[in-house]
Amino acid sequence: MDFDALLLSRIQFAFTIAFHIIFPSFTIGLASYLAVLEGLWLVTKNEAFKSLYLFWVKVFAISFGMGVVSGVVMSYQLGTNWAVFSAVAAPVIGPLFAFEVLAAFFLEASFLGVMLFGWKKVGPRLHFLATVLVALGTLMSAFWIISANSWMQSPAGFEGTVETGLRAVSWLQVIFSPTFPERLVHMVLAAYLTTALVVAGASAYRLLRDPGEGESALALRMAVGMLAIVAPMQLLVGDLSGKDVERHQPAKLAAIEGFWETRSEQAFHIVAWPDRDIQGNHWELSIPKLGSWITGGATDAEIQGLRDFPREDQPPVLPVFWAFRVMVGLGVAMIGLGFWGAWLCWRGKIIHAAAFLRSCVLMSPMGFVAVIAGWMVAEIGRQPYVIYGVLRTEDAVSPIGAGEVSTSLLAFLVVYAVVFSVGALYILRLLAQGPVTGVHEEPPTPHRPPGWALAAAPEDPGEPGHKASDKADPNGEDRP
Template sequence: MEFDALMLSRIQFAFTIAFHIIFPAFTIGLASWLAALEFNWLRTGNPLYRTLFRFWVKVFAVSFGLGVVSGIVMSYQFGTNWSRFSEFTGNVLGPVIAYEVITAFFLEAAFLGIMLFGWERVGDRLHFFATCMVALGTLISAFWILSANSWMQTPDGFAIENGKAVPVDWFKVVFNPSFPLRYAHMVMGCYLTTAFAVAGMSAWMLLRHPHDAPAAKLAGSRRSLSMALWFATIFVPIQIVIGDLHGLGVLKYQPTKLAAIEGNWDRMANMPLRLFAIPDEVAETNHYEIGIPKIGSWVLTHAFHGVVPGLKEVPRDERPPVWPVFFSFRIMVGIGFAMLGLGLWSLYLRWKGTLFSNRPFLTAAMIMTPSGFGAVLFGWFTAEIGRQPWVVYGHLRTVDAVSPIAPGAVTASLLTFIVVYAFVFGFGSYYLAKLLRRGPDPIEDIRGDDLDKKPKRPFSLPDEGLEGRSRHRAQPAE
């Protein structure tokens, strides 16, 4: 392997985007989680939800800041390392990225300060509105970023003039063929990332305290765990269905990528479902293959006799690296089914009444804390490596997109990024761990575990009068 400017630039971009993607994957879901907590506090007047909001909003603030810092670096690389890519796609992707800044970033910036620091300075409903706007801003941001990336996967609505892509139909550019399902798949992945992170962190907090600890000490962790697991149990199956539909789109628009995902060398019907294999790109075959006959065709085409394309149908220089695509996809799917298993286990424990006391389950939930991040990362590996050797599928090769830059310059910037990221993200991770170790503040006026017995009035506080309302506002921000 030759570490030229192209390879070093790819490593640098992969390094920075791998760090960056884990933070939006968390904060997109966490913003909606905060909106749900605040809505429940306004709906019930239960102080537990407000305390949980105050705890998780600190985690959101740190994660959001780290995501912004890591995202800024990537945008500069389009000019420094990938100038030919920028020259070819600038007329199409430039406005799309600008829309993300104008709509999403401004929306988040306008209301983020109110959400983080304004609860004692604005009314309850206005603060809830600000929280919802931040959550909406994260979804809009994901909309434009996924639209741009999906256009690189399935480009549409453009023409090539003087060697540059020029938009001719903005609707087709934005809503390109792969975008709707990729956007749904990514957003659902972000929500599940947050759900399992919240569930795992809550399980860890419960494991740190004995089962018979005061209810006020465990109330926040139990409620967070319960809410997160309800969401995961309901939406993991939906995510699996979305992923299946997305697979049909890959078969239609990126058949070579699908062939690499399945390690399929020859075009065939009745393809087996390959659970494991060692792809050999030189011999164009698989070693130690374990599969279920005919099931692969049914999964990929929804027909037992469906025909699946093979890698041998395209020249070697138009195939993606098979080994990383093949295994990253299976790791992602394996994580998804592990999530499904944990959700079903939680339903059984709810029925038995031991959800918060079953230590093997709490340990498993804690182990699954990073599962969503892993699924997102390996999903992106599958999508981005599977697109190779194209940076714009079928139109611009990666080798033609790199800047005319010296390998030494890329090496120096890569080493600098590694050092700076180690310091910044090391400190951020340490602070997050410190917040999580402390956990939510105890709620002294909660007795017992059934926290839903408090009066429920839509968007109103309990009947405490102005004095009680002032007492809630006087609580410290921690």
């Protein structure tokens, strides 16, 4: 393998974006969760919602900052490592990135200060508005980034060539490219699932240590509800997205499924070992005809195979094939965890179900793994193109040497290892501490049905007239 500037630039971009995507996929969902918590507190006056908000807003602040720092590197690399791509595509995708900064990031940044430090300085409704606007900003940011990436996956609404440069002729077609709607919903739901798993895992960890911790029990029920509803929805949206891939990127679809020959009644390969050198699979565990039914909607649907494409136009099959199965397998596990938790909630046994709580802890990082696996399917499956069918990856790299790229790659490895390890460890430390404010939930009794009801936070029996949240800050300043 020749570690030239092209390969090193691809490795560097893959490394940095894999780190970066962890934080937006978490903060998008967490910002919406915070808005829900504060809204429920305003409506119900349940102090447990406020305690949860004050706890998770600290985690959000750190994650948001780390996401901003890692995102700056993306822009840096577009200029240094992928200058040809920037020069060719900037008239089309440049405005999309600018809209993301102006309409989304500035909105988040403008109201983030109010959200973090305005708890005692502005009214509750104004503070809630700031939280909602931050959540809206994260969703708008996802809108513009997925729009730009979707245009690179299925370019539309432009004219020109690589030699003359590309120019938008229809901004509606550029922004709302053919694969954009399903991909946006798929990404937002993935962010919500990632957040739900982290909340469930952190809450389950606390409940394993203290089953009577009221806020953690409440947060766990909310996370379970999100998993039970959103995980099945994600499976359906993923199927729609897969059908878009079949229409617009047939080579990627063939790599995802390990299809080499064009034929009807394609089998679905549960596991296999694809090999582009032999243009086939070394071994397969398959279900006959299911592949055609899943991708084409009928068992006799004809699905194009990779042998119809020249080898130089085929994506790397092995990482795409297995990354897709990791993503889908984790999605099925999320559905199972959500249904399991919903059943335990219905029976009122979720707080003391040790096996389920440990499963939540084990599954807590799996949302990030699924997001990275999905990104690998989308980006590696697009190869050998940066802009599908328009600009090849080998033609998009900057005219620089391998030495310069290897130096910057080494610097990124060192900086990321130090900065992000410290940040991640601090977040884990916060999660382990939990929202400890004194709210203690009694185990369910026959006289108080557990169900899905969210009971108000009980008062501390040792201090009549004082709620647990009054003790959250010994100085009386209960702020993030």
